[in-house]
Amino acid sequence: MACTVRYLLLFILLTSVPAMAAGVIYDVDNSSLSIKISFSKGYSNVNTLKLDKSYVISFETNEELSFEQTFWDMPVKSAYVTSDGTRKRFIAEFDRDVIVPEVSSQEGLLKINFPFPKGTVEEPLVGTKAYAKMIWGLLIILAVMLFSFWLLKSFFKKQVLTDIPGTGRLLGKADLDIRKSLYFYEIDETIYIIGVTDASMNLIDKISGEDEASRIKAGFSKKNDFSSYMHFFKKQPSIKDEVEISRTTINERLKSLRKR
Template identity: 65%
Template sequence: MACTVRYLLLIAMFLVSTSAFAAHLTYEIDDTGLRIQVDFDNGYSNVNTLKLDKSFVVSFETNEPIVFNQEFWDMPVEKLFVASDDTRKRLITDFAETLVVPEIVSQPKVLKITYTFPKAAKAADPVVGTKAYARMIWGLLIILAVMLGIFWVFKTYFKRQVFTDIPGTGRLLGKVDLDIRKSLYFYELDDKIYIMGITDTSMNLIEKVTDEDEVTRIKSGFAKKTEFVNYMKFFKRNPGIKDEVEISRNSISERLKSLRKR
């Protein structure tokens, strides 16, 4: 019984002495960096460093046991832990993305390791204010003006090309303006004359003249361009009689109706 008590006392004294001479690790971490301090009772020696892909290792010699393992979330450091190989201890810091080389300060019985995190790039201040809005509005107005100009050019160009680019041996004889935006176009193609009504929004075939006498009379009327009345002589059934009647929009419309009925 006495021997058993003696052995237990020896084991307890060994454990107390071992724990009394254990190294102690503390740390602080924030957005600016990670600060580590290892306090020793008897001291340490032979400090070395090793830089890996995303890890930095600080190793040292000590007889004092040290156990530490800590993981981090949403920080540049993922994990901090100690690996032991007999008296050789390795303090390993794993980084999430960019490896940081620490500043190491060796003091008697104290080892200090400081990792300073790189500062995040500051986002550029947004350009706001009256000038910015004015530039934006002017840019939109310029784009709108360019689009309207292109639309007008295409509209005018293609409206004219309807009569000038028809394939074959055709030609545009002329036109008669009925209103500000309403006109009659006379187009000769082969031995026929096409009378087309054109507005800003539509184009319609009013009449196709195939009679040779009528075609000749229309062409002869457009050949004389000294007076507006000469454009409309083809509407009269008796071309030999001199016409001095003033032609109005109403008379033109009535004549067109008679042409459709023939």
């Protein structure tokens, strides 16, 4: 009776111990994907099958086996294990061409290696190379943005005079008020003074005298603003005098234009 109880306890102890599980280790780099499946009780009857977008390796084992992994930017899209009783299947799926693995069967160990074709995986940038490439990219983008801003600014600044016939150049401008300016434009030997507002553009006067035109061009070559133009009439004027002179000059030009 005691012997029977002893055997019964041993049977219960053995059946209560969970089944042994096989272990899976994988390693992936730019050249290959390696899978190692280790068994405690062993395996048998290994078969392989190539499908349209996957490769299947099946085998027999009493051990539990669980594995599932997804890969990014690799020829292998994913790898996982399915179970049908004692029949286990290791399945590798591919985005494009199926890679035939190298299968090596050893005692208690099943090795599966998928060699990647050369050039299918880009080597990741690490360390200073990655930072240098990122900084150069930012500098190039910044340079393009600054050049575009300068180009647009130059275009909108001069577009008011781009339709004037003849060959000439813009000497400068004087801002009289908000959205009101005088442009000094030279065509051949004549300087045209053009009043520009938001609503219109009018010819204020034209200067064809050689002496006066030379003084205007010389003044704008030194400083491209309206205060330089005031130096044609008075040497080193004060700010108050400059404002007064500018008003007088503009009024005289307008009166001269009306008389004509």
